[in-house]
Amino acid sequence: MNFKRLIARAEAALGQALPRADLPPRTLHKAMHHAVLGGGKRLRPLLVYAGGRAFGEEGPVLDAPACAVELIHAYSLVHDDLPAMDDDKLRRGRPTCHVAFGEAMAILAGDALQALAFEILADPARSELDPAQRSAMLQCLGTACGSGGMAGGQALDLDAIGRNLDLAALERMHQLKTGALIRASVRLGALA
16 A cells, blocks of 8 residues: 555545635635645545455545545544634644634534535545445444544543543543544445
8 A cells, every 4th residue: 555645645535525715605615725634644544545445445436435534533623623622723733723714713614524524425426336335434424423432532531621530431532532533434445
């Protein structure tokens, strides 16, 4: 597997998936571009490509799930950086979305990225996946994002502020907050 080539492939697919930044509402679209493009390891898309490859698929059918999972990851970072969460000022060496575009626009950008992720997986024009595959992918990603996944892990993280967690609680938080989306990445590739 050529990681650099796959990262470039994911970057190109993300660039095509995002609404053009010069289209209205411009500030929202610029915030979405800021949140997604311009850095990142692209670990989750790489895992989608690896999961697909493990089952004999390496074609463009993997690009939609690779984009979807990375859009979810980007949205989670935008929201995690907000003042109500971690209040981070920098992400990948650049101002966080709420610093660059304001808190309200960052919230909207995160919301729009999450919606776009599901739109990409559901859209039959974006890939040759059959309806059953798309449905299974939507369920997989939705489960990984919800209260039994990433959002639930973030909630546990917020509940833990000011408290010392035992190892089991810490592991559970990370299994949900980070692990659920990583597992979903591999599963999305396998489902393709």
